[in-house]
Amino acid sequence: MIGKRTIRTSLQILSAADLYQRLPDNHNNIIMYHAIGNDGYDAITPKLFKRQIYWLKKHYEITPLNRITEPGKKKKIALTFDDGLTSFLTNALPILRETNSPATVFVIGGVVCGRHADKSNRLMTKQQLLEISRDPLIEIGSHTMTHSRLTESQNYHKLKTEVIDSLMAIEDAIGITVDSFCYPFNCFNKEAREMVSAHYKLAVCGGGHQAFINNDSDPWSLPRINGATNLMALKLRVSDFYKHYNLVT
Numbered sequence: 707m708i709g710k711r712t713i714r715t716s717l718q719i720l721s722a723a724d725l726y727q728r729l730p731d732n733h734n735n736i737i738m739y740h741a742i743g744n745d746g747y748d749a750i751t752p753k754l755f756k757r758q759i760y761w762l763k764k765h766y767e768i769t770p771l772n773r774i775t776e777p778g779k780k781k782k783i784a785l786t787f788d789d790g791l792t793s794f795l796t797n798a799l800p801i802l803r804e805t806n807s808p809a810t811v812f813v814i815g816g817v818v819c820g821r822h823a824d825k826s827n828r829l830m831t832k833q834q835l836l837e838i839s840r841d842p843l844i845e846i847g848s849h850t851m852t853h854s855r856l857t858e859s860q861n862y863h864k865l866k867t868e869v870i871d872s873l874m875a876i877e878d879a880i881g882i883t884v885d886s887f888c889y890p891f892n893c894f895n896k897e898a899r900e901m902v903s904a905h906y907k908l909a910v911c912g913g914g915h916q917a918f919i920n921n922d923s924d925p926w927s928l929p930r931i932n933g934a935t936n937l938m939a940l941k942l943r944v945s946d947f948y949k950h951y952n953l954v955t
């Protein structure tokens with residue numbers, strides 16, 4: 707009997723020729739990125755990021771996040787960047803512009819509005835966010851006020867600060883409309899989701915290995931896959947073939 711490991715190894719050999727691309731492949735995905743460089747969590751090199759984007763662009767439609775639940779003939783991919791790290795500006799944005807690829811950047815409201823200092827010195831400044839927000843390819847969303855976990859320990863006031871005040875703080879500071887939300891650490895509960903659903907058009911969760919989206923998906927807990935991996939693993943993570951055969955790594 708052929709084991710999953712054998713199938714997976716065979717798949718990796720076959721995938722060199724991208725044979726599985728010829729099979730039905732139409733479930734949409736959202737990809738989560740953090741650092742594109744060495745300034746933070748889940749870092750990948752700009753060179754790898756460029757290879758990923760060029761590959762995704764060649765095979766799929768890279769779409770704005772707000773269109774990710776729409777069905778279409780071609781599989782859609784949305785790109786998201788958490789925390790608002792400076793490497794987005796220096797390393798990711800040039801590649802997104804080069805390939806005309808839209809993306810959403812989730813920023814921390816308290817830092818953007820100046821209520822909290824950026825102790826890490828790795829986050830984009832308000833001025834930099836103002837500049838990127840003028841690019842029609844870029845959407846800016848909220849990643850709460852203080853980047854804290856939205857779990858049971860949150861009382862109503864604290865939850866309101868993280869969910870609602872962060873939206874208003876970002877909108878006021880940058881002069882944009884904020885429609886999208888990202889739960890820090892993939893932590894949320896019923897109360898948090900309810901508050902988010904009342905104030906945002908959609909919300910994304912943390913990045914796992916497999917996460918497929920269609921028009922039945924809950925718009926306020928859209929799953930993502932983590933882009934901090936090599937190109938081969940990313941190809942498998944976004945492939946429906948991988949999903950059908952449940953080859954979870």
Ligand SMILES: [Zn+2]
Pocket residue numbers: 788789849853890891
């Ligand atoms: Zn984060």
